[in-house]
Amino acid sequence: MSVALSLDRDFALPAAPRVATARPRRERLVPQARLPLDKAMDKTFSAPAPDTAELARLVAVVAQERDKTAFAALYAYFAPRLKTYLMRLGASASAAEDLAQEAMLILWRRAESFDPSQANVRTWMFTIARNKRIDALRRERRPELDPNDPALVPEAPVPADSALEALEHEDVLRDSIATLPEEQARLLRICYYEDKSHRQIARELDIPLGTVKSRLRLALARLRISLQDRV
Amino acid sequence: MMITRTAMTAEHRPSHHPETGALVDYAAGTTSQAAGVMIASHLALCPVCRGEVARLEALGGAMLEELPPTPLASADIDALLARLDKLDAERPSFAPERQPVAASIVIPRPLRDYLGDVDVGGDLTALPWRKLGGGVDEIEIRQAAGHGEHLRLLRIKAGSTVPRHTHDGNEMVMVLAGGFTDASGHYLRGDVGVSDTRVHHTPVADSDTNCVCLSYTDGPLRFTGPVGWILNRFIRF
């Protein structure tokens, strides 16, 4: 939906009269949607960021219809952000772009396995890019859980509403990050975007290691990520 | 002694967890491989920390949104779309990413991946234990360990005291079988003991069964007790 709409907006704005009527807007939808893909791509790059539900819908369209326009919209949103993410973690601009592209290709391949009732598209793409970086830049394998591991201790059954709550958690998080004290938000960014030990972080911020740990705990308690007291 | 599934996996929910920071690093992907083996193995045994890591990954996802986009240098969309067609032609594209190994109900998969082809069995006796003396055997897992790190399995004879030790870095110890007690509490399967330089601890293995632990250290470990000198000679730093 928003692919078409945003195309409409981008094309319509310069041409359309100030007082837009519903009619020309609708008429524009159809031809715009049939733009050559590369043109559609150019336009989606300047589209407003799709929201969580829209991202999930686009992935579903990719999964079911192998729809390249939907993929283009996802690409336009994610690839430039993943590139930034990977560069912050030390990748060169070209390596970051290659890895971001590979992450997007994984989205294309695995779209069917994405379950919107289990995760959020941004979270999914974050984990894909994170793992790509570990494979490619650190040349290591990331030790991961195996859901079929016979040693796995299963979850206690979760009430339905708390599962829903978990799903909405990412959206809530985005708003709550903004309410964190600056020193806590800054620490989280360092933890996620700089490959540093807590000892190094303490040295750089010139604060005791214990303060790094307690500040992190405060931030995560505030974001309702940590639900219990820890060491 | 065969350990049955029910005995081993009696669904103990761990009550001692890794530090929050260790989970953050794992979720952010900045943890070392050896520490990652420890954390991922704990996650297999601890639904509570699994939930927490899932929320930390959601935080990573949420933070993506605030990152300023970096313009892409390659405008060659056609090439990428051509790759999509090629990918589809190659389907099914799900190559198994992990080598198959004999599953173990005792050793969580993230650790199992590093123990090679041996059939681990229920009681872990088939593993290549190396005697250290003082009722302690070890297996060093070098494959995962980075500079200055050690990842090892330790087997402590039922009822014996792990020689008093201290370390210059951090240590995480997770119980896989049996249990031990130290000043901070009783540790059973999945429980992680965390200590740093200030701690001198003297864990005692439960008296009814051997205690098998996974130990991660990122600094030299020094045994300080009476039998410590023997272990210091045998353990490679």
Ligand SMILES: [Zn+2]
């Ligand atoms: Zn835990």
